[in-house]
Amino acid sequence: MNHPVSRRVDLPLDDCCEQGMANSSRTLFILSDRTGITLEHLVRTLMTQFDDTCCERVVLPFLDAASKVEAAIREIDAAAVEDDAPPVVFSSIVDEELRARLMTANAQVFDIFDVFLPSLSAAIGRPSSGHVGLSHGMGDPRVYDQRVDAVNFALNFDDGSRLRGLAEADLILVGVSRSGKTPTCLYLAMQYAVRAANFPLTEEDFMLGRLPDALRENRDRLFGLTISPDRLHRIREERRPGSDYASLPQCRNEVSAAEDLYRSHAIPFLDSTSVSIEELAIEIMQRVGVERHY
Amino acid sequence: MNHPVSRRVDLPLDDCCEQGMANSSRTLFILSDRTGITLEHLVRTLMTQFDDTCCERVVLPFLDAASKVEAAIREIDAAAVEDDAPPVVFSSIVDEELRARLMTANAQVFDIFDVFLPSLSAAIGRPSSGHVGLSHGMGDPRVYDQRVDAVNFALNFDDGSRLRGLAEADLILVGVSRSGKTPTCLYLAMQYAVRAANFPLTEEDFMLGRLPDALRENRDRLFGLTISPDRLHRIREERRPGSDYASLPQCRNEVSAAEDLYRSHAIPFLDSTSVSIEELAIEIMQRVGVERHY
Numbered sequence: 001m002n003h004p005v006s007r008r009v010d011l012p013l014d015d016c017c018e019q020g021m022a023n024s025s026r027t028l029f030i031l032s033d034r035t036g037i038t039l040e041h042l043v044r045t046l047m048t049q050f051d052d053t054c055c056e057r058v059v060l061p062f063l064d065a066a067s068k069v070e071a072a073i074r075e076i077d078a079a080a081v082e083d084d085a086p087p088v089v090f091s092s093i094v095d096e097e098l099r100a101r102l103m104t105a106n107a108q109v110f111d112i113f114d115v116f117l118p119s120l121s122a123a124i125g126r127p128s129s130g131h132v133g134l135s136h137g138m139g140d141p142r143v144y145d146q147r148v149d150a151v152n153f154a155l156n157f158d159d160g161s162r163l164r165g166l167a168e169a170d171l172i173l174v175g176v177s178r179s180g181k182t183p184t185c186l187y188l189a190m191q192y193a194v195r196a197a198n199f200p201l202t203e204e205d206f207m208l209g210r211l212p213d214a215l216r217e218n219r220d221r222l223f224g225l226t227i228s229p230d231r232l233h234r235i236r237e238e239r240r241p242g243s244d245y246a247s248l249p250q251c252r253n254e255v256s257a258a259e260d261l262y263r264s265h266a267i268p269f270l271d272s273t274s275v276s277i278e279e280l281a282i283e284i285m286q287r288v289g290v291e292r293h294y
Numbered sequence: 295m296n297h298p299v300s301r302r303v304d305l306p307l308d309d310c311c312e313q314g315m316a317n318s319s320r321t322l323f324i325l326s327d328r329t330g331i332t333l334e335h336l337v338r339t340l341m342t343q344f345d346d347t348c349c350e351r352v353v354l355p356f357l358d359a360a361s362k363v364e365a366a367i368r369e370i371d372a373a374a375v376e377d378d379a380p381p382v383v384f385s386s387i388v389d390e391e392l393r394a395r396l397m398t399a400n401a402q403v404f405d406i407f408d409v410f411l412p413s414l415s416a417a418i419g420r421p422s423s424g425h426v427g428l429s430h431g432m433g434d435p436r437v438y439d440q441r442v443d444a445v446n447f448a449l450n451f452d453d454g455s456r457l458r459g460l461a462e463a464d465l466i467l468v469g470v471s472r473s474g475k476t477p478t479c480l481y482l483a484m485q486y487a488v489r490a491a492n493f494p495l496t497e498e499d500f501m502l503g504r505l506p507d508a509l510r511e512n513r514d515r516l517f518g519l520t521i522s523p524d525r526l527h528r529i530r531e532e533r534r535p536g537s538d539y540a541s542l543p544q545c546r547n548e549v550s551a552a553e554d555l556y557r558s559h560a561i562p563f564l565d566s567t568s569v570s571i572e573e574l575a576i577e578i579m580q581r582v583g584v585e586r587h588y
Contacts, residue, residue, distance in 0.1 A: 026418050035576040038335040045332040045386060046410050049422035061576050088417045092339060108417040115409060116340050123382045123402040124320050128343035144570065151477045155449075183445045186480055190571070276438065277484070282329040282355050 027079040027087040028055040031072055031102070036061040039090050039112065055088065069098045073105045080106040143193065150189035154182075154196055166218050169197035171288045174215065175225035176201050176254040177245075178235045180272035180280065184225070187277045194290055206257040211265055223284050224262040224269030229255050231273050321373040321381040322349040325366055325396070330355040333384050333406065349382065363392045367399045374400040437487065444483035448476075448490055460512050463491035465582045468509065469519035470495050470548040471539075472529045474566035474574065478519070481571045488584055500551040505559055517578050518556040518563030523549045525567050 028047075030039045036059050047054065058079075060072050079087045089107040093099050099111060117128045156165070166172055171188075173181040177200050185196035205212050215222060229251040236246035244250055262269040268287050272280055284290075322341075324333045330353050341348065352373075354366050373381045383401040387393050393405060411422045450459070460466055465482075467475040471494050479490035499506050509516060523545040530540035538544055556563040562581050566574055578584075 028418075035572050037572055037576070038339040041332040041335045042406070045406070046414060049388075049407070049411060050415075050418065050420050051423070054418055054420060061580065085419075088414070094343075108413075110410065110414070112336070112339070113343070116404065117343060119402075120340060120382070120404070121344075124322075124344065124348055125379075126344050126348060129345070147571075148474075148477055151480065155476065180442075182449065183442055183484065186445065187484060190477065190481060190484065277441075278329050278331055282331070286355065 026055050026083055026085050027076075028057045029072070029076055029079075029087050029089045029107070030057065030059045031063055031069075031089060031091040031093060032059075032061050033064045033093045033095065033098070034061065036092070039092050042112070043090050063093060063098070064095075066098065066101065069093070069101050073102065076105040076107050146193040147190060150193045150195050151186065154185040154189040154198065166197055166199070166214055168195060169218070169221060170195045170290050171221045171223055171284065172197045172199050172215070172218055173223055173225060173284075174199045174201055174258075174267070175227075175272075176232070176258050178232060178239070179225045179227045179258075180277070181225055183277050184272075184280045184284070187281045188285070191281070192285065192290075194285065201254075201258050201261065203254070203257075206254075206261070211261070219265070219267075221288060222267045223288055224258065224267045225272050225280070226255060226259050226262070226269055227271065228273040320349050320377055320379050321370075322351045323366070323370055323373070323381050323383040323401070324351065324353045325357055325363075325383060325385040325387060326353075326355050327358045327387045327389065327392070328355065330386070333386050336406070337384050357387060357392070358389075360392065360395065363387070363395050367396065370399040370401050440487040441484060444487045444489050445480065448479040448483040448492065460491055460493070460508055462489060463512070463515060464489045464584050465515045465517055465578065466491045466493050466509070466512055467517055467519060467578075468493045468495055468552075468561070469521075469566075470526070470552050472526060472533070473519045473521045473549075473552075474571070475519055477571050478566075478574050478578070481575045482579070485575070486579065486584075488579065495548075495552050495555065497548070497551075500548070500555065505555070513559070513561075515582060516561045517582055518552065518561045519566050519574070520549060520553050520556070520563055521565065522567040 028043065030036050030043055032039055040059060043057070058075070060075070063069050063072055076087050076089060087107045089102070089105065089109045091099070091102060091109060091111045092113065093102065093111075094113060099114075102109060102111075113128075121128050153165075153169075171194065173185055173196060175181050181198045181200070185198045188194040188196040199212075199215060210216075211219070229248060232251040232255060233246060233248045236243070236251065240246050259269070261267070270280060270283060275283075322337065324330050324337055326333055334353060337351070352369070354369070357363050357366055370381050370383060381399075381401045383396070383399065383403045385393070385396060385403060385405045386407065387396065387405075388407060393408075396403060396405075407422075415422050447459075447463075465488065467479055467490060469475050475492045475494070479492045482488040482490040493506075493509060504510075505513070523542060526545040526549060527540060527542045530537070530545065534540050553563070555561070564574060564577060569577075
């Protein structure tokens with residue numbers, strides 16, 4: 001039989017692009033000797049600059065031994081064959097020998113230590129240590145315990161069940177039910193060891209015509225959340241379909257009463273409708289002036 | 295009066311180091327047009343390679359207008375004067391004009407888009423868009439809602455109060471009280487939209503001599519946590535000082551019974567004593583084979 005001879009040519013990347021292979025799919029590997037969380041964030045940020053359909057992502061954490069790096073290389077090389085294009089590899093492996101092995105993979109490797117450490121070391125005037133990093137390890141156990149304590153604090157205050165400790169809170173999020181207080185408090189606790197309490201505003205509070213006593217005593221640390229009545233309605237419908245609680249008029253009334261309360265007591269507030277937990281957390285810390293513990 | 299004339303000489307960085315200024319403190323700025331979370335992670339990872347005492351860090355998020363960037367530049371220039379050394383600046387600002395302004399600061403600037411985008415664009419064969427990234431914004435609202443749902447799921451299952459829904463869980467963390475289940479479940483939910491349920495093992499379960507029914511029906515998704523009795527004792531002492539619950543013998547018995555249960559039912563488990571929530575989460579997802587939704 002007479003097959004046409006096919007030979008795979010490994011073109012340099014720039015040539016690939018010039019030759020119109022721009023839309024071939026490429027696999028994007030994220031390799032780390034620890035969790036890989038840092039690199040995942042970085043890659044996600046960088047990839048916001050490209051269209052979504054670009055690259056399948058594979059995260060390979062805990063690559064802390066030669067055998068594990070070899071297995072990763074086999075996976076990378078297999079993807080190169082399948083995609084007919086060398087994968088893009090982001091690596092935060094610290095060990096020199098493991099990094100050298102990785103360079104044998106059929107891939108375009110971005111090693112973040114290679115990229116940054118030489119010039120960073122020059123900029124701060126200190127040599128780098130070469131130790132495996134633990135940016136998502138326990139780090140300082142005291143700080144770590146503060147994070148876990150803060151999570152427990154947020155859980156204990158959830159739904160305002162323990163008013164008496166509000167004085168201990170770094171900040172107090174107020175808002176109507178399902179306006180985003182709980183996830184935001186938990187995120188602040190988990191990531192920044194901020195003790196955030198959660199105070200739900202109810203019709204009783206609105207009828208009172210003034211700030212509830214528990215809040216008045218802690219005015220300097222209050223932050224309000226608001227939300228569009230439509231979105232609140234949809235969220236509450238999932239929880240209690242067809243209820244008064246979830247009805248659009250009820251949501252409209254509560255949101256409007258909460259915003260009136262914020263305005264009349266000069267409580268800073270944000271609309272959580274189209275803002276992520278992360279964005280809320282960072283902006284709230286900045287505006288309340290909370291010290292980050294992590 | 296006759297003061298000696300002092301003149302500040304702006305040495306290039308390499309010269310500074312050679313001249314023994316290696317231990318002068320430098321301020322490290324993290325600048326972003328959004329939350330800055332990605333850069334904070336990256337800088338934390340990079341700085342694990344230097345000693346701890348190196349640099350005070352200042353995070354300036356939401357720099358999305360010329361006036362805000364100008365204010366940041368004033369802060370950077372002031373730090374340069376105070377430290378008598380140009381600050382190190384990490385920036386993930388996307389807008390070209392704002393980036394150009396930033397370059398007028400008296401600083402060593404690491405712009406992660408400048409660093410990565412040209413070669414990444416070549417590697418994947420696509421142009422970059424130049425749009426402000428939203429890697430910590432809401433992104434896909436459906437995915438975002440999954441994260442919030444997963445947080446609520448974790449909260450509802452906290453302390454095993456709602457057994458009937460275990461079947462809906464992506465994974466079920468089991469362990470004695472205060473072994474780290476709750477923060478880990480919440481982290482999995484918040485970061486990866488994984489629906490993680492929390493099942494506390496009690497003496498009742500240990501006396502049963504077999505897996506509780508609710509767990510037996512969901513064996514494929516069980517993952518155990520264990521902890522050193524000493525650390526458990528210290529954690530419980532903070533919660534209920536002097537109680538039987540917190541006593542060292544009680545902690546020893548419970549931990550040993552839990553580990554026996556894991557081994558006899560081939561439930562994979564990890565020791566949370568010196569492992570962070572992030573590390574637990576990543577390793578558990580990998581070992582249970584949970585699909586990440588984010």
